[in-house]
Amino acid sequence: SKTIYLKDYQAPDYLIDETHLTFELFEDHTQVHAQLVMRRNPALSAELPALVLDGQQLELLELKLDDRELGAGDYQLTDSTLTVQPTQASFVIDSTVRIHPESNTALEGLYKSSGMFCTQCEAEGFRKITYYLDRPDVMSSFTTTLSGDKQKYPILLSNGNPVASGEEGDGRHWATWEDPFKKPAYLFALVAGDLWCVEDTFTTISARNVTLRIYVEPENIDKVQHAMDSLKKSMKWDEEVYGREYDLDIFMIVAVNDFNMGAMENKGLNIFNSSAVLARAETATDAAHQRVEAIVAHEYFHNWSGNRVTCRDWFQLSLKEGFTVFRDAAFSADMNSATVKRMQDVAYLRTHQFAEDAGPMAHPVRPDAYMEISNFYTLTIYEKGSEVLRMIHTLLGAEAFRKGSDLYFERHDGQAVTCDDFVKAMEDASGIDLTQFKRWYTQAGTPRLAVSDSYDAAAKTYTLTFTQSCPETPGQSESSKLPFVIPVELGLLDAQGNDLPLRLQDEAAAGSNRVLSVTEAQQSFTFVDVAEKPLPSLLRGFSAPVKLSFAYDRDQLMFLMQHDSDGFNRWEAGQQLSVQVLQELIGQHQRGEALVLDARLVSALRTLLQDDTLDQAMVAEMLSLPGEAYLTEISDVADVDAIHGAREFARQQLADALFEPLWQRYQANREVSRNTPYVAEAEHFARRALQNIALSYLMLGDKPEVLAAALDQFENSDNMTERLTALAVLVNSPFEAERSKALEAFAEQFKDNALVMDQWFSVQAASTLPGGLARVQALMEHPAFTLKNPNKVRALIGAFAGQNLVNFHAIDGSGYRFLADQVIVLNALNPQIASRLLAPLTRWRKYGAERQELMKAELERILASGELSPDVYEVVSKSLA
Ligand code: B3K
Numbered sequence: 070s071k072t073i074y075l076k077d078y079q080a081p082d083y084l085i086d087e088t089h090l091t092f093e094l095f096e097d098h099t100q101v102h103a104q105l106v107m108r109r110n111p112a113l114s115a116e117l118p119a120l121v122l123d124g125q126q127l128e129l130l131e132l133k134l135d136d137r138e139l140g141a142g143d144y145q146l147t148d149s150t151l152t153v154q155p156t157q158a159s160f161v162i163d164s165t166v167r168i169h170p171e172s173n174t175a176l177e178g179l180y181k182s183s184g185m186f187c188t189q190c191e192a193e194g195f196r197k198i199t200y201y202l203d204r205p206d207v208m209s210s211f212t213t214t215l216s217g218d219k220q221k222y223p224i225l226l227s228n229g230n231p232v233a234s235g236e237e238g239d240g241r242h243w244a245t246w247e248d249p250f251k252k253p254a255y256l257f258a259l260v261a262g263d264l265w266c267v268e269d270t271f272t273t274i275s276a277r278n279v280t281l282r283i284y285v286e287p288e289n290i291d292k293v294q295h296a297m298d299s300l301k302k303s304m305k306w307d308e309e310v311y312g313r314e315y316d317l318d319i320f321m322i323v324a325v326n327d328f329n330m331g332a333m334e335n336k337g338l339n340i341f342n343s344s345a346v347l348a349r350a351e352t353a354t355d356a357a358h359q360r361v362e363a364i365v366a367h368e369y370f371h372n373w374s375g376n377r378v379t380c381r382d383w384f385q386l387s388l389k390e391g392f393t394v395f396r397d398a399a400f401s402a403d404m405n406s407a408t409v410k411r412m413q414d415v416a417y418l419r420t421h422q423f424a425e426d427a428g429p430m431a432h433p434v435r436p437d438a439y440m441e442i443s444n445f446y447t448l449t450i451y452e453k454g455s456e457v458l459r460m461i462h463t464l465l466g467a468e469a470f471r472k473g474s475d476l477y478f479e480r481h482d483g484q485a486v487t488c489d490d491f492v493k494a495m496e497d498a499s500g501i502d503l504t505q506f507k508r509w510y511t512q513a514g515t516p517r518l519a520v521s522d523s524y525d526a527a528a529k530t531y532t533l534t535f536t537q538s539c540p541e542t543p544g545q546s547e548s549s550k551l552p553f554v555i556p557v558e559l560g561l562l563d564a565q566g567n568d569l570p571l572r573l574q575d576e577a578a579a580g581s582n583r584v585l586s587v588t589e590a591q592q593s594f595t596f597v598d599v600a601e602k603p604l605p606s607l608l609r610g611f612s613a614p615v616k617l618s619f620a621y622d623r624d625q626l627m628f629l630m631q632h633d634s635d636g637f638n639r640w641e642a643g644q645q646l647s648v649q650v651l652q653e654l655i656g657q658h659q660r661g662e663a664l665v666l667d668a669r670l671v672s673a674l675r676t677l678l679q680d681d682t683l684d685q686a687m688v689a690e691m692l693s694l695p696g697e698a699y700l701t702e703i704s705d706v707a708d709v710d711a712i713h714g715a716r717e718f719a720r721q722q723l724a725d726a727l728f729e730p731l732w733q734r735y736q737a738n739r740e741v742s743r744n745t746p747y748v749a750e751a752e753h754f755a756r757r758a759l760q761n762i763a764l765s766y767l768m769l770g771d772k773p774e775v776l777a778a779a780l781d782q783f784e785n786s787d788n789m790t791e792r793l794t795a796l797a798v799l800v801n802s803p804f805e806a807e808r809s810k811a812l813e814a815f816a817e818q819f820k821d822n823a824l825v826m827d828q829w830f831s832v833q834a835a836s837t838l839p840g841g842l843a844r845v846q847a848l849m850e851h852p853a854f855t856l857k858n859p860n861k862v863r864a865l866i867g868a869f870a871g872q873n874l875v876n877f878h879a880i881d882g883s884g885y886r887f888l889a890d891q892v893i894v895l896n897a898l899n900p901q902i903a904s905r906l907l908a909p910l911t912r913w914r915k916y917g918a919e920r921q922e923l924m925k926a927e928l929e930r931i932l933a934s935g936e937l938s939p940d941v942y943e944v945v946s947k948s949l950a
């Protein structure tokens with residue numbers, strides 16, 4: 070495999086002004102005709118270099134240049150290119166190819182899913198459909214005609230507006246779609262199938278009526294309303310918050326069952342994994358409802374941040390992804406609880422993106438090299454990219470940020486641009502220089518920010534000293550990294566827990582919450598007129614994606630938990646307290662000592678549980694101890710068994726000590742749930758979240774009244790949130806008879822609902838009871854399981870390797886061997902899924918010597934297993950390097 074470098078970027082030799090496509094869809098092949106109206110790139114010299122079109126797995130049937138049929142001597146073919154010599158600056162290429170969507174298991178290009186045809190082109194799937202300049206800086210208008218069997222494929226869709234349709238007489242029909250907005254090929258889409266739709270309309274801010282349609286398989290038509298509501302909210306929000314109006318007359322979403330990721334923002338025709346569209350109380354959890362809302366918003370927001378203004382090359386991927394995640398996070402915060410959304414996002418970032426940043430695939434938000442671009446749809450591009458935008462927002466303020474985004478959209482509408490262009494628009498609109506800030510785009514790794522303080526009682530000054538550094542990442546030594554701009558939002562608490570006014574030396578005004586810009590390797594800030602030694606509340610709202618350290622003792626953390634005016638930092642103090650307590654238990658476990666839980670954690674959580682004025686979602690989040698994956702990430706050498714043992718011990722102790730208040734809160738909330746119809750809104754999510762975390766603690770106590778409550782919740786709930794938690798606690802309990810009965814009943818009730826069966830697989834795959842691997846292997850034989858469906862692979866194998874750490878990391882290496890076996894099979898079937906599944910093995914450096922050897926041996930076995938896809942090859946070879 071060869072590496073592609075950002076420094077080698079060159080503008081395209083030729084442009085495509087118009088693309089006219091015809092698809093004839095058949096059961097055993099599809100024929101694609103493409104007419105490309107092209108010209109020499111006017112920005113380059115008048116010479117006419119050879120035209121090199123991308124194309125893979127295509128059978129070329131016919132090729133014409135300006136109506137002249139080309140013979141074998143007139144062009145050159147390789148397995149990824151077609152080369153022709155143009156003779157004039159403007160010309161038309163006509164090609165006809167045969168492709169095989171019916172046997173496409175990689176789910177990239179044109180493929181079939183549950184009997185329907187659909188496409189996935191980003192990043193480089195279009196070259197598996199026809200010969201083309203498959204790069205995002207070549208933007209063209211598209212006209213697409215599709216024809217197929219009328220009975221099997223009554224619905225024929227593509228991008229843009231429908232312009233004509235008709236019958237062919239032989240049981241076939243056709244439709245033509247026209248997309249007037251110039252777009253790169255990665256935004257092309259086509260769908261043909263037997264689908265039903267829910268239709269609605271949205272009136273835009275300038276009073277245009279837009280038809281909204283969500284297409285699904287007929288049996289799912291009752292699970293679409295939540296996505297439709299989310300779509301309308303998104304359209305309105307983007308008008309209000311970003312001034313962005315929708316442009317076409319119709320906006321469509323299609324749900325497909327076999328999809329490599331969540332969804333895809335194809336112009337006017339978003340294609341979604343059905344798991345990211347379908348939601349109703351009986352079959353989808355609260356988390357699933359929120360995920361649908363967020364993904365619908367994300368893909369819709371791409372219409373501006375991605376489609377109208379797109380990326381010049383794939384190194385700029387975060388230009389659209391980081392920005393769009395930032396936008397969807399703000400939307401979700403506005404629709405639900407902003408603090409809860411932030412806590413969840415930060416926990417996710419610190420657990421998973423920080424681990425990526427510390428592993429062999431670490432890369433900057435704007436990478437400068439890749440082998441396979443599909444491997445770079447990462448937490449760093451998406452989540453860290455969003456954090457980078459959030460910091461720009463913090464540094465500029467909301468108003469200047471909005472001016473900057475308006476300028477960006479206005480300046481670059483219809484263009485393919487770079488991250489630098491985005492930052493430039495922000496600078497021009499705000500007058501703020503972001504030169505140093507841009508290091509966030511080019512330097513990989515998670516910065517460390519150590520903070521110390523000193524108080525001068527005589528002078529009444531308080532000084533905070535910040536020291537930043539960033540660890541080595543592949544290709545970037547620690548010493549080569551220059552200081553970042555780190556916005557630190559903070560407050561200082563007095564002994565009563567009130568925010569003190571904050572005034573720096575030489576400043577006139579004083580506020581109580583402010584942002585300091587740390588820009589140097591070491592830097593001090595001195596506050597004046599500080600009457601008493603304060604307790605700092607640092608990095609409020611997690612204002613920068615760094616690892617902050619300050620020597621808080623546990624009493625100080627408990628104080629912050631109760632008094633910090635920043636809700637996020639109250640949670641954060643609780644997390645840090647839990648981490649300290651758990652790390653102490655991990656040490657005791659490793660030294661073979663008796664485990665003793667610090668009683669302060671019990672009393673802090675008791676206080677929270679007994680305070681019914683607090684936001685219940687917040688209490689639920691505070692009760693959830695940091696996960697094993699996060700404890701792994703923050704360990705130098707992760708001791709899987711000690712981490713699991715310590716955390717389970719703490720949970721058990723908390724369950725025993727807090728039985729009364731947990732049982733009270735559980736019963737009160739369950740009572741409300743029982744008498745309230747399901748509503749997918751924040752306050753109801755909060756009630757169920759607290760009810761469910763309480764139940765999971767209570768079940769650790771082996772009490773018959775709790776078992777009865779769990780069984781009742783399992784049998785008599787009208788919603789999946791309560792039912793699935795009840796199933797999960799039974800699956801993890803020692804009550805064997807109840808467990809198998811519940812699993813059987815659940816499977817019987819939901820056997821026809823693939824998405825619910827995914828949950829059933831996951832709950833079992835994640836159970837940390839002994840014998841995990843054998844259970845997973847048995848479930849692979851279940852009739853509802855197939856390696857060909859990515860959702861199933863993620864639900865069973867992904868959940869086992871990612872969430873069942875004690876079983877996956879079994880010291881006999883059986884979990885590693887199993888995962889490697891699956892990766893080898895999937896490498897041939899679906900390289901993108903194979904490569905993602907691999908991630909846990911790439912983290913081998915985190916573990917002790919014995920596990921390191923076992924994990925490395927499996928990576929080497931994959932490397933030697935035969936012909937590897939570029940996807941798998943890149944990840945395995947970089948992990949072993
Ligand atoms: N842009 C797509 C991701 C495509 C991934 C291709 N391997 C979904 C999204 O981020 O909205």
Ligand code: ZN
Pocket residue numbers: 367371389390393
């Ligand atoms: Zn996206």
